[in-house]
Amino acid sequence: MTHILKYDQFGKQFMNDRGMLLSGNELHGLSAEFKFGHNDAIGTSYAVVAENGLCRTPLPSNATTLRVKAGGDAADVAGGAGARSILLQGIGSDGSAIQEVLVLAGASASASTAQPFMRLLRSLVLESGHYSTNMLGGGSAATITIENTAGTEDWMLIRFNGFADCQSQSTLMSIATGQRAYLSGLNLFVDSNKVVDFLLVFRANFMQTDPGFQPVRMGSELNGVAGDFNYAFPEPPRFFEYTDITLLAKVASGSAKVSANLTYLVNENGDANA
Numbered sequence: 001m002t003h004i005l006k007y008d009q010f011g012k013q014f015m016n017d018r019g020m021l022l023s024g025n026e027l028h029g030l031s032a033e034f035k036f037g038h039n040d041a042i043g044t045s046y047a048v049v050a051e052n053g054l055c056r057t058p059l060p061s062n063a064t065t066l067r068v069k070a071g072g073d074a075a076d077v078a079g080g081a082g083a084r085s086i087l088l089q090g091i092g093s094d095g096s097a098i099q100e101v102l103v104l105a106g107a108s109a110s111a112s113t114a115q116p117f118m119r120l121l122r123s124l125v126l127e128s129g130h131y132s133t134n135m136l137g138g139g140s141a142a143t144i145t146i147e148n149t150a151g152t153e154d155w156m157l158i159r160f161n162g163f164a165d166c167q168s169q170s171t172l173m174s175i176a177t178g179q180r181a182y183l184s185g186l187n188l189f190v191d192s193n194k195v196v197d198f199l200l201v202f203r204a205n206f207m208q209t210d211p212g213f214q215p216v217r218m219g220s221e222l223n224g225v226a227g228d229f230n231y232a233f234p235e236p237p238r239f240f241e242y243t244d245i246t247l248l249a250k251v252a253s254g255s256a257k258v259s260a261n262l263t264y265l266v267n268e269n270g271d272a273n274a
Helices: none
Strands: 004-007 013-016 030-042 066-068 083-092 097-103 117-128 144-148 154-158 180-190 196-203 217-225 228-232 244-251 256-267
Touching: 030 244, 066 097, 083 144, 117 144, 117 154, 180 196, 180 217, 180 244, 196 256, 244 256
Parallel strands: none
Antiparallel strands: 004 013, 030 256, 066 144, 083 097, 083 117, 144 154, 180 228, 180 256, 196 217, 196 244
């Protein structure tokens, strides 16, 4: 008997008679990955659903080392009362998944990563000098900004906005060497009294180095979303290695706060184009 594996919006595994068919081989090495993004100021032109709309997707030749930007809080420092170190997860210039730890330096810029990043997919506070006894946070003292070593581009934020998120919020998903991913569902949340259009977009073969590049294409269009919208794909779309996927949004008028959760099932068997 063939079973079909799906996950609900809270990440609970369950079996269903519809959806994504997975062979026994595909089940080996399968994991759920949750991408969640937020943008406080979606305007009338499309922007990525990420903090400050930040989404850096350079060519492999333009991969760069990263660091924590100067101007943070003095308490966010090694041995301090706030964030002490952060973990960066992304993709290196060869297309492989990489991660690296940066030690914070208070109001000064941190040292740079040893590895160049061509994609930064997630950042989070790894160690803090603060232990919350009431779950009200405090793991960092201020917003932490990750930038390129040259100091010319912000790449990602770990937000502090009345609560220390201690985790980045970006809908950018990039598929590393030897992986493939299935988008099983998404949840969209829109500011009250606002109407927002969403585009799920993707670009194949981000490792291509010469012109004749694959364009960013629309994968799905969701117009006129108000309040919240939840959708589970009956046949989850499959994305192969070296594909970028993200969510764009624009509001009909003014500006709006937008959040999104996307659930992927990622296979790391190495037969990424099967």
